[in-house]
Amino acid sequence: MREAIRRVLIVGAGHSGGAHALALRELGFVGSITLVGHEAHAPYERPSLSKGILQGEERPLPLAEPWRWAEAFDLRLSTLATAIDRVAREVTLCDGRRLPYDALVLATGGRPRSLSVPCAAAVHRLSTLDEARELRGRMVGARSVIVIGGGVIGLEVAASLRAAGLSTTVLEAGPRLLGRNVPPDAAEWIAALHAQEGVAIRTGVAIRAVEGDEGGVTVRLEGGEVLEADLAVLGIGILPRTELAEAAGLPCRDGVLVDAGYASIDDPHVFAIGDVASREGVGRQETWFHAGGSARAAARALLGLPPEPADVPWFWSDQFGRTLRVAGAPMTADTVVPRGAAFSLHLRYGRIVGAAGLDSPRDFAIARRLIAAEARLDAGRAAEPGTDLRKAVAA
Amino acid sequence: MESQGWENQAGTWRRVVDAAEILEDEPLAVEADGRKIALYRVDGDVHATDNVCTHAYALLSDGLLEGCQIECPLHNARFDVRTGRALSSPAERDLRTYPVRVVDGGVEILLPG
The missing domain is CATH 3.50.50.60 (FAD/NAD(P)-binding domain)
Structure with a gap:
């Protein structure tokens, strides 16, 4: 202008x-x-x-x-x-x-996206502070919750409510958790974490209807199964x-x-x-x-000022005291290099395009820089958790 | 003794760790008088700041130290560990720093009071 x-x-x-x-x-x-x-x-x-x-x-x-x-x-x-x-x-x-x-x-x-099937108004959504406070209020005295949606928000809500002592079930329509923005290996770490903490995770679930009121919620699945809980939360994007x-x-x-x-x-x-x-x-x-x-x-x-260099996109998700971090575009990778039990580097034609890790913030910070530099990695060295990632850059 | 000119400040010098334990590239978390403090080694010198980021709760000792800059592991705010200055968003407030000296191979920091 x-x-x-x-x-x-x-x-x-x-x-x-x-x-x-x-x-x-x-x-x-x-x-x-x-x-x-x-x-x-x-x-x-x-x-x-x-x-x-x-x-x-x-x-x-x-x-x-x-x-x-x-x-x-x-x-x-x-x-x-x-x-x-x-x-x-x-x-x-x-x-x-x-x-x-x-x-x-x-x-x-x-x-918040709505379900394409009938869904009771008593189902909580979580996009504003007022909605979060309302859910917090309704958690008092509740013993069970069904979370619809196994993405980042659904899983964070599930972790929070499970940590508060509620019996927690997550229903995901897709074949795996976090299918939109987290690579499969990292989604596995999160699934294992939830299983360990006692969250029931069900993937590939088709919902026919969600009924109920403030007193309780009934979720009817395709095939006739019926699930009941005191609360339900919808988080499908x-x-x-x-x-x-x-x-x-x-x-x-x-x-x-x-x-x-x-x-x-x-x-x-x-x-x-x-x-x-x-x-x-x-x-x-x-x-x-x-x-x-x-x-x-x-x-x-x-204001007509020159742009600053773009940073590599990334996000994090806190669940059960652990932090998942994902950077770059790991879903476009052709090769995944695991580095220890819960960290991975995602390569395309030998160059790093993404990274994911459960905790390990310092490795993640280095990986973000390597992604920005489109660095070519020596996969063997990058796979050794004891080796500084900066030393895994191929000549 | 490596002196950094803090001799006249009020407070108490506390030995917190052996100097050899603080490596370049590897911030170290310590606690003294109930304070969470991060120690850094930059070009041989040791620096001390509050360990908790001024933006949101995260420990800077988990972050990446590049030169004299520490990057918060949570939201990537950066600070100069020598001055505590906030260098990038989302941090708006500077970090508290503490005078440091090395005595007989031990790192001492000057705590107020």
């Missing part, structure tokens, strides 16, 4: 929206920054919703101290944006007010909230389509960041790392 930007409007006051606002100030932007969010809470980090909050922590990590929002930003909570007028460059809010912008940043995230963007004619395909600087491919005045952004050639990334990284990258692009 060549003209001066004086007013930035961010729709979505979650992790990414909040991080974007902070990044703009950090980079010296002195114009107005308005954040519009549908939740009642100032921007916070979401990882603790499936862990700390369910284990009794009062609140998640805030993106910034509360006084900072009042001091340097116009933060409007419990507010929905209802329409974008790209010609007038205005956004309409649920109370009818219209906010003009020079740059609009969509950070609307996603909403999210759908990007693209309605506003689509209604405004912005190109979307599983997310708002953006370029490398997170600008809409059709409108240089509109950006999309976080879970709702789909980068050309990369796609969507639903991670803590991307929420913050895309927020900062978009802030630089919006």
Whole structure:
């Protein structure tokens, strides 16, 4: 954008929206920054919703101290944006007010995906702090839970509830756990961990209906089997909230389509960041790392600053006191090199493209750097846990 | 004795570990007076900081030390172990550092009070 930007409007006051606002100030932007969010809470980090909050922590990590929002930003909570007028460059809010912008940043995230079969309203979902607190409240006195979905969120919730003493069953439709974003060997480590902690894991399960109310839930499976529990939680992924963007004619395909600087491919005045952004050639990334990284990258692009070198995408998942970390694109590998019992390097044509590990944070940090450098690895040396990974780079 | 000019500061020097136990590239976790402290060796010198990241709960001693920078194992925040300065997001606050001296092969750190 060549003209001066004086007013930035961010729709979505979650992790990414909040991080974007902070990044703009950090980079010296002195114009107005308005954040519009549908939740009642100032921007916070979401990882603790499936862990700390369910284990009794009062609140998640805030993106910034509360006084900072009042001091340097116009933060409007419990507010929905209802329409974008790209010609007038205005956004309409649920109370009818219209906010003009020079740059609009969509950070609307996603909403939990629903089952394609009938599902009772009593089934918990977990995308906001209020939903996490509601589940926490309902855990008191509950003895059993069925978690629908064997992905990262489902398994974290299962681990939290199991640790709280509930009899816990995980139902996964796919043939294995974590099928979308974790390589098979690492998914096995997690399955073994859950089995050891007494979680019942069932894969390849087709659900016919989920019935019930606050008093208890019944899950009916294809084939007639019936499962019952005091609680049920649904965690089968999210759908990007693209309605506003689509209604405004912005190109979307599983997310708002953006370029490398997170600008809409059709409108240089509109950006999309976080879970709702789909980068050309990369796609969507639903991670803590991307929420913050895309927020900062978009802030630089919006202010006309040169991009910083891109970091290797990665995510972590805390379960039963262990931490799974996955970096790069391990699912594209042609060779897997195990390094000890629960760490592996993923190679494609001899170069490292991914890594996964249960704990071993230092090996993981080195692996991330090797992935960024597209290093060629000596598989034999990399397989020895006692050898510094940096010394496994092939000449 | 390797002196770093801390002699006049208030506090108590505590011996925490043999200097030989702190290797380059390998931060070491210690506890003293109920504080979690990380020790690092950079170009031969030993440095001490709080071991808990200022962003979220994680032990920096589990992280990767590159030169004078420690990277938090949880969210990749980086700090300069010599000054405690926060160098990258998500950390916004600097780390507390502690004066260090090596006496008779033992690492001593100056604890307040």
